Amino acid sequence: MNTDRHHPQVYSIAAHRGFADALVAGLVPRYADPDFGLSRLTLLLPSSRAARTISEAFIRLSGEMGVPGMLMPRMAIVGDLDLDETLGPLIDPLGASDIPPAVEPTRRWLELAELLRIEMEAQSRTVPGSAALLRLAREMAATMDRLLVEDTAPDELLSDRVLDLLAGSLSQHWQDSIRLFARVQARWLAHLQERGNVDTATRRNLLFHRAAKCWRERPPETPIIAAGVTSAAPALARLLRVIADLPQGAVILPDLDLTMDDAAWDELGLAGQSDEPGGPVFARGDALTHPQYHLKLLLNRMGVNREEVQPWHRKGIGAAPWQRSHAISSLFLPPEASKAWVDLPAEKRRLAGVRLMTAPNGESEAQAVALLVREALEQPGKRVAVITPDRVLARRVVRHLERWNIAADDSAGTPLHLTAAGRFLLQLAELASEDLAPVELIAALAHPLVKRGEERRAWLENLRAFERRLRGPRPAPGFEPLARLAARAGVAEWWEGVVPLLEAMIPETPEVALADALDSLILAAEALAGEEIWAKEDGRALSRFVEDIRAEARAAGTVVERGDLHAALRDAMEQIAVRPPYGGHPRIAIYGLLESRMTRADLVICAGLNEGTWPGVPGSDPLLAPAILRALGVPGSDFRIGLAAHDLAGALGAPEVVLSRAERDIDGPAIPSRFLLRIEALLGENAGQYRETRALEFGNEIDKAKGEIAPYARPKPDPDAELRDVPIKVTALDRLLGDPYQFYASEILHLRSLDPLDADPYSDPAFKGTLAHAVLERWHKARKTDPAAAILPVAEEVLGEHNLHPLMTGLWKPRLFAALEWVAEEIAAQEGAGREVVAVEQKGSMEYQGVRVYGRADRIDRMPDGSLAIVDYKTGKPPSAAQAEAGFALQLGLQGLIAREGDFGGLSGEAAAFEYWSLAKNKEGGFGYVDVPMKVGNKKSGLLPEEFLPAHEEFLARAIRDYIKGREPFTARLNPNYPGYDDYDQLMRLEEWLIRLADSEGESE
Secondary structure, three states: OOOOOOOOOEEEEOOOHHHHHHHHHHHHHHEEEOOEEEEOEEEEEOOHHHHHHHHHHHHHHHHOOOOOOOOOOOOOOEOOOHHHHHHHHHHHHHHHOOOOOOHHHHHHHHHHHHHHHHHHEEEEEEOOOOHHHHHHHHHHHHHHHHHHOOOHHHHHHHHHHHHHHOOHHHHOOHHHHHHHHHHHHHHHHHHHHHHHOOOOHHHHHHHHHHHHHHHHHHHOOOOOOEEEEOOOHHHHHHHHHHHHOOOEEEEEEEEOOOOOOOHHHHHHHOOOOOOOHHHHHHHOHHHHHOOOOHHHHHHHHOOOOOHOOOOOOOOOOOOOHHHHHHHHHHHHOOOHHHHHHOOOHHHHHHOOOOOOOOOHHHHHHHHHHHHHHHHHHOOOOOOOOEEEHHHHHHHHHHHHHHHOOOOEEEEEEEEHHHOOHHHHHHHHHHHHOOOOOOHHHHHOOOOOOOOOOHHHHHHHHHHHHHHHHEEEEOOOOOOOHHHHHHHOOOOOHHHHHHHHHHOOOOOOOOOHHHHHHHHHHHHOOOOOHHHHHOOOOOHHHHHHHHHHHHHHHHHHHHHHHHHHHHHHHHHHHOOEEEEEOOOOOOEEEEEOHHHHOOOOOOOEOOOOOOOOOEEOOOOOOOOOOOOHHHHOOOOOOOOHHHHHHHHHHHHHOOOEEEEEOEEEEEEEEEEEEEEHHHHHHHEEEEEHHEEEOOOHEEEEEEEHOOOOOOOOOOOOOOHHHHOOOOOEEOHHHHHHHHHHHHHHHHHOOOOOOOEEEEHHHHHOOOHHHHHHHHHHHHEEEEHHHHHOOOOHHHHHHHHHOOOOOOHHHHHHHHHHHHHOOOOOOHHHHHHHOEEEEEEEEEEEEEEOOEEEEEEEEEEEOOOOOEEEEEEEEEEOOOOHHHHHOOOOHHHHHHHHHHHHHHHEOOOOEEEEEEEEEEEOOOOOOOEEEEEEEEOOOOOOOOHHHHHHHHHHHHHHHHHHHHHOOOOOOOOOOEEEEOOOOOOOOOOOOOOHHHHHHHHHHHHHH
């Protein structure tokens, strides 16, 4: 190498060349030693992912050259806090470095939360819950890092520029936020000084300063190359300038646009240079969102002109057509320079090899992307990369590829809280936070990691029996109500073994030490799952997370509210990505934006190109107003849009590129990415030639069966005679006549709908009816020994046995009590007139034409003339007389027939009165009224009293003749006017045949 030079060695690899492959292809002839290969070379890279990518590029080049082996360079990560150890003897003074150690990030986060609490209490401000406080502390730490990376001293927060803003345009909210931030930061820095530590970002800056000083004074004898580093942090920029000036040093940038004309380059603004001494850094117009802005900022901070940057001049493996670089450069021109599109020649608009794909929704997009990947793999040696910031979309693509047994790993990783091990720990934390809530309890005990192996089958059998009993409204808190349910489910012994596993993790106080809570959660997790919770990569990540949080929380004395335990742990787990180990398909890579930098593939699919996804929504700093950041010279959140644009520009350099989006997402219609709109605008009327439609068409066809599919016919089951011969419940006769299929499913197949876990009692009429009936039954029985027994104390006793939802207690209980008082008064008045209650909640049955008809009467009264009155309690509106006439409400009539033809526990007789006692609101504004399901008074429809029982007997005889003893099929929705339940609509596949039936009826008309 020629070391006699007078200008910085800064290079750029164009977007149309694969950065990693082009870099490696240029390093070998420039720096390879015949004896030592590249082992004397030191590469400074931006991330561990970049190091892995460069290593893979070396392996590919070795294969291309036919070399069996190659000595690779030393690779150092510039973001590594152990940079001094990585570089080793190259920076001799760092061997005895006096740079203070960095504080542990977790310890910093927890202690900042405590400092926040202290400062907010000192200012008499409302302190949020522990989870929210920890979240705010994390955001504060991120803001402090942004300032430290930009070399912004803490005292600059209250500089004249910032104070002018505080006194001027900023609202009181922002003024309070910056003062809180400044005070907490001052407390924190004083705390660090006492301990002899520095922040992570500060230590990194000090390492950069030390390395720059060392290399400036004593240039190393071996080559040092900084490749792919685009961070414009001032300390790092100064280090890169020193490297560029070394005799054997160079800085190689990715995708710096050397073809952009000077006017467009100038339009990017001052980019890191102030227009006045000590003034803020400004960027004009949309410069911050331009993909070249951060590179211009870096060059300015390095003190390097763009004209000094040289092309790397090495063609990477699988590079795209060079003409595409002109189009990419034109694509992202600043607004004013974009006017040049009008006169842009055709060859500079060309995007050969680029295809645009628009899917109707996210699922279709994922399937089409998977098909493109599958097609590419048919070509030997072809590499495919799917790049998307949408992790949900990435997971969908992975699942679609599994149908062809193609294993594709998302290298961006999965957040820890979404992994099996992380989710299990969170379920236990939620269980502890929610007082053994049913949903959380069953979810935790049924987790796939629990009791794996031979004992899992017995465990699940017991758990399912317990779950059946647990369904419905939430029981009272604590273990005792659950023990009663377990006993009723026949799994009391199993539950006794579960209780000790859970008891220790339920905090007894409103607040709990975070370290102690983690101890109890881990003990419970290991008791339930054993070593399985730590067995895989997610378990190992969870282990590191737990040990880190537990140790630092104990040292910091962190306390969380019991109800915030789950939220606090979930927020912390979201920050940790669990990346898959090696083992996926060697020619497929699925990347996030960070992971995709410097990578290259033959086919690159950029998916999720919608606004809000790529680029993401720029979020404002919760603590520092944008105006303050500008005054301090810190790039705002829009800066990330430019980085996303640069990522896309780099991806566009692949030989084949597919740009994909979905027209709709989970929230509704989606807006195309601004980048995609620019591409379509650049292509103009030729955009249609670049459309990718084959993958979408294949996706539409892939799940369609070949040939005609016979439409699903209306269900008409016809079981054998012995299966039909079933008893009829008084509440099921109207269902048998109105919707025979429901009777078939319920009484012949014995299918029952399950109540949900933790059901909302207020919105469940059946539960309210059950409670009201329980109150009335207990009160009636109490009156047998004490005729003066009051109904409301009984109601309080019954309701107290249930863990009622506060909404139900506040809204429904007063209505219920008013109605119950009306019932007591009405019965007392009737008893004074000679009417007597003779049976309550009494079972009865009769044999009719060889079929048992049975049911339960809510109440039976003896009238003064000796006849019987059948009473049915309702919490809502009772059935009308017209419904009884149509055969849609036959319960009372059948009970009258049982009283006449059979008996209710020995009680029989002629029923002359049939009444619904409703507890709902009456016409006078009170609660409670009596209704008769017959044509009496002013009613214009219904059965006359003398027709009531004969009509019911006719309904019963017809049902027995046609269905129980006959061969009439149990047709679904036989009577469309029947107001039945919808429990079996899915079983009868209602929508499939009902729409076809409606269409055919419309055609016949």
